[in-house]
Amino acid sequence: MEASITELRHTFRSGITRSYSWRKSQLQSLSKLLSDNEHQCFQALRQDLGKSNLECYKDEIGPLKKSVDYALSHLKDWMNPKKVGIPMIFFPSKGEIKSEPFGLVLIISSWNFPFNLALEPLIGALAAGNTVVIKPSEYAQACSSFLADTLPLYLDKMAVKVIEGDADTTQQLLQYKWDKIFFTGSPRVGRLVMSEAAKHLTPVTLELGGKCPVIFDFGSMSSDIQVAVKRVASGKWGVCSGQACLAIDYLLVEEKFASPLIDLLKGTINKLYGENSRNIPRMANKRNFGRLQKLLEDPLVADSVIHGGSVDEENLHIEPTILLNPPLNSEVMADEIFGPILPIITLNNILESIEFINSRPKPLTIYAFTHNEALKDRISTETSSGSIVFNDVIIHFLCDELPFGGVGQSGTGSYHGKYSFDAFSHEKPVLDRGFLLELDARYPPWNAFKMEFVRLAYKLNYFGLLLLFLGLRSYGSYNDH
Structure with missing residues (x-):
């Protein structure tokens, strides 16, 4: 070394x-x-x-x-x-x-x-x-x-x-x-x-990384709802089985839309990953598998499993899993999940998602599915995150023209x-100056004229100052007061 x-x-x-x-x-x-x-x-x-x-x-x-x-x-x-x-x-x-x-x-x-x-x-x-x-x-x-x-x-x-x-x-x-x-x-x-x-x-x-949320404004998506759900499923389970800093960590939706959204997610999971869900990668190592298994075995979380939850320790495989309203003080809602477990948190109004996100450490990315331009504006101006993606997931990682990085607990700097x-x-910075002109006002001894000159230096450009300087000099020298 x-x-x-x-x-x-x-x-x-x-x-x-x-x-x-x-x-x-x-x-x-x-x-x-x-x-x-x-x-x-x-x-x-x-x-x-x-x-x-x-x-x-x-x-x-x-x-x-x-x-x-x-x-x-x-x-x-x-x-x-x-x-x-x-x-x-x-x-x-x-x-x-x-x-x-x-x-x-x-x-x-x-x-x-x-x-x-x-x-x-x-x-x-x-x-x-x-x-x-x-x-x-x-x-x-x-x-x-x-x-x-x-x-x-x-x-x-x-x-x-x-x-x-x-x-x-x-x-x-x-x-x-x-x-x-x-x-x-x-x-x-x-x-x-x-x-x-x-x-x-x-x-x-x-x-x-960090806990990247999805704000899912179900009521505004209308005819695009199927595509939106497919993008959510790919953003949660389709990239390294959720073992990615940019993977969706949890989803926020209005309570009245939770049931239809969950039904759509279940159907999409089966369509994309097969009924046995073997079309998603396994957990990368025993350490991460054991950590995720422990999350699912948490008594605070077990009752919130509404889809999936099965594990295969021999093959390090965990089924795509959906949780509905797990306790907010549970470990699954405290730390980055980094695996195929998706908590869904219901709200009375989708606007509550802004305060929900702001009450937690700043995420690497906020994903939001909405056609409501006013909501987009509020999310952009009232939240802080490394980045925001509207109506898709993870694609910003592939944009060389955009910086990629976090803020606060999700990171510092970008690339x-x-x-x-x-x-x-x-x-x-490199500054190279010539010797053509030199103003005495920058050097002592100080006097009232130089004081006025310095005051005006921050207000006028060079040529204005030069004219002023020459004009004042025509009145003779100034003495200190």
Whole structure:
């Protein structure tokens, strides 16, 4: 570990990673890695998560290829300094903002999307010109091994390294001084990462997740209700069986519409995932399976199960499950579920959903299904979340033009597209001034004239000040009063 980090720092200080040609070549090599090893990626994901090939491509490989292509097509523009205007009082001068790499960065990824959550930040780190250590999750061992074995065959081994290991390895890595840390995982571990980073004043990006709610305005959906329910079902059970930070966590609906909504959800579950629900991935590991099983066995929750609830410990499979009004003080309503359990909370009026959400930690995303524009406006202005999606789920994750990240307990910082480049760059302002003109009012000794001049400096542009200065000087010198 010590030798690897020393080598990476030496590589960064050599300056090689700052060039456009190096950054471009690394991104091209990463794209080639994804194309050459698509089948091997599928195998690793099937071994770790039980995903089908289509899910592997839809959730991981496809988005990564798109992100690499997007970065390659915009890299030169991202690297170019941005010209900015400078107040005329500083004439002659010019200003610009240069994006410079932080240096040596640490990426700690999660097990639920083991390729995407490791390589999506890597795209931004390489585009920005950094050297990188990736610490994959030990809970996706096949994917972790693939990254450790394959990345050195395509990327600069002196600039990118994969360090495998368990939680103790992560703890050891956090003792070193990094120039940036990018972490994806739970709020609990995120606090530990932030605490260790604070010892070195290291900037962090934390992608933490949280309980993402759905506001389901059933009464306004009319003819679109079937599509809306299908999108809810896909957003809860269709992405890694709910083991995703963006997965729907719970649903809010008016009490009078709960029964028809539940009937529609049950029918949709059977249609999409089969009567035995074997068309959804299994739980990724025994640890998460056991945690979810415990949630369902909670006496506070057991009576609220109205659909599903069966578990298969041997195959780590949990049936898509619906809860109706579980106690709000139960664990299932306190912590992020991260699995195929959907609590439905009924309200007297859909407007109560705003206060319900505001009474809890800020979510990563709020999903809302409604045709009521006034309700949309209230949700947008009266709630706080990492993002809002109206009338669909999760698709914002695939939009390179939108930043992806949380707020408060759901995270800090954002990435994707240009925002990934920015996450691993320091925007350095550069001001260059000439010697053509110089005003004495900026220097002592101070007097009443200079005081008036300074007052007006914040109100007038340079040429107005110059005329004023020359006009006042024509009256002679001013004395202190």
